[in-house]
Amino acid sequence: MSEMNHKGIDAFKENLKSIGASLAGSLFRSGRPASDRSRAAAMFNNFFLHVQGVKTHINTLRPAYTFGLGIASLFLLLITILSGVLLMIYYNPSIENAYNTVKDITYVVFGGKLIRNIHKWAGEGMIIFVMLHMARVFYTGSYKRGREFNWVIGIMLLVLTFGINLSGYMLPWDQLSYWALVIVANIIQSPKEITDSLGITQYFDIGGFSKEFFLGGLAAGKESLTRVYLLHIMLFPIFLFLFLGMHFWRIRKDGGLTKPEGFEPAGGDTNLVTFPEKRGGIFPTNKTYGLMELAHGRTPAVDRDVENTVLSWPNLLVAEVAVFFLCLAGVVAYAFHINAPLKELANPLIPENPAKAPWYFLGLQELLSYSAFMGGVGLPGLALLGLALIPYLDREQHHAGVWFTGGQGKSVALQALAAGTVVLLGLLAFVIGFGWFRNWWPNIPQLLIVLVNPGTIWVGFICVVGPYH
């Protein structure tokens, strides 16, 4: 009897001892990757990794192809979310408390200042990295060959990134927040300029309606802060995640990133990546056809190039971890030295002078000073529409996957940049030197002011000159 007891206890002890190993085994079912097969399993058995392919193309892994800009945007987003949740422990979105809680976070809460700085700089860093990422996609022609709609999703991500940053700017309820809110509300109201000119505002006041919808009242106040908070922590993030999911899913279905036609591994690649143990075997070197690929029509994963792929574990993961730590280190170092601004408490009586838009909207602010509608609604709308249509206007399917589509593209890109800049600076110099319409003809109709200003002229110039390239 007692012997049997002993046995049971021993077995239990054994189980206790091995609990660590069995827990890990149940968590990572394929064990420590030791062979190509288990390296592949490590990718597709893991919830977080299976989003990525088991194998990755060598071109994708060349640092100077993507510069890791997309993944850096993602990591900055993760850092922003985590620090944002920490800020929510103390932040209170009411006009009585918002300013004081942000002040407390900055000056009283342990570690609060650092977390706030991290949140602010990672968030604004996203703007920079998302734009650079977009430039990379553009200049490598990566919006082509089935990726047209992913570019459009990207534009949504860009808009949401701006939206989240701008709504966050309003939350501390200091002078910057308040006057940014007032200005945005007036931009939202600005279609009134058009309806007024047409004399139909009484019947169809879309501007006034939208402004009231946004502010939750006629003036910036407590309802407005609640709504901005809702946008910042709920609505915008939900849509951002949704579109990000689609963004990544589509990259997978497109067979990974773009790569040049007739890609050849170069000598340098061997320093960069580890090739599979053996070719063939479970990873055939020649392309196999799945059922989907035999079906009619354009299929997902069209330009898969099986020969020049290597295992994602460890090649891709090492690169990603490196980008992650670079991002984290960059943000923390920056946040450690540079403080997020906090002005005086919001005061409706004293406009911030100059009412300063956040830096990423300085260009827009300049346009606003001609016409609130054109600068705040018309031109940004046109610009986004133009951006979204790029893949549908440029139907040329070759040269995707190469920076500047080779040498000629580079000079075109530089010429375009130079011409655009010269015309823009010229216009600005002209306006500063000579003033604009209303200085000459004080009675000029508002509709003309809205339609003809340096911003619209510049866009017109680009539209006329652009297609010649």
Add this chain to the structure above:
Amino acid sequence: MNSAANEKTGISRRDFLGLASLGTAILSGLAVIAGIFRMSKPNVRYEESTRFKIGKPENFPVGTVKKLDDRGVFIFSTDDGLHAISSVCTHLGCIVALTETGFQCPCHGSKYNGNGKVIGGPAPRNLAWLEISRHVDGSLVVDTAKEIPAGTKFKLAV
């Protein structure tokens, strides 16, 4: 009967029912969206009232201008009566300042003449003239939500 109806309208019962349900679904969807917009428009606003008393007429001797910053109005008192002009710039909502010739906005440099008419800068509309009325207790009341034609003066009964 049935086939006769079919020939007349040229649409089968199945298609008709399908279209009808689709239409109903779209209409209900639109109604829900309209409801969401309506819900987000507060029935009670806990804002300051747009109507406020500015004191007895005696406080406004002829030839003076009073700037009520927290309310965003200027009260002018002239020989032909009182008038209230909004001090909220029609461009992006900054508070305009009084100058010798009229008003000027510090934010993007909109200029208005003494009657609030735009004479320079990006402002799309003239400064609003606001309604002045008299409360039963004799004090004057301004309503910033009630715009009146420029040039309308409030005459004090003698």
